[in-house]
Amino acid sequence: MLTFEQKLEVLESFPELQRNNVSMGRVNFHYEDSGFDKKNVAYHLHPNGNGYVYGGRLHDYETDDKGFVNIREYSAEELRALVAKSIQSLTVKRSNKPLASSEGVQEELWTGPNNESLLVKYEDELWYIYAGVNLESAFETYEEAEQYCEEEGFSKAQD
Incomplete structure (x- = not known):
């Protein structure tokens, strides 16, 4: 000890x-x-x-x-x-892909099959997943959002 x-x-x-x-x-x-x-x-x-x-x-x-x-x-x-x-x-990694955001908003870009992308964004105490401008899903924890992205064949984009 x-x-x-x-x-x-x-x-x-x-x-x-x-x-x-x-x-x-x-x-x-x-x-x-x-x-x-x-x-x-x-x-x-x-x-x-x-x-x-x-x-x-x-x-x-x-x-x-x-x-x-x-x-x-x-x-x-x-x-x-x-x-x-x-x-x-x-630590929430911020994407280097700029997006209109306010102070305290974290976002992360995920890429997947056929060069599709998802944006995982934390705001208002929830994790939102967007495909373009369309809301795909929302989760209470980052782990749930991360699991969803991985199950859909996406991985974190490299900055």
Whole structure:
């Protein structure tokens, strides 16, 4: 088990995270560039060695009802991998294909058979999939939208 200081060292090695000291000596780390309402990546890291990392958008980790993974027994490598995956899960890649958009709207272009394309766009707390100007579908999570695109034979466009 890593010490509190060792866990802090791992978390502080991610420049995209901001440290926030909270009550009783605990520390949180926020990801301000999150594409979602969730900004806490590390939550209540405690001097006794306990703490949590957000894994609510990850499928390979056991989480509590708030989507957090207990990291008490994690090694440095395990912790680093989980934090990187957590950050990636909260990052929404913007397409380089410009579209009239307002602040906070994320979009991603997917290409498929016969050079068809779909636009996956997050707005108003939903993921919308457009084929041209036509709305194909809407989903509550990015994973559902991603699964739909993949099932239809589409893949993320390379920027």
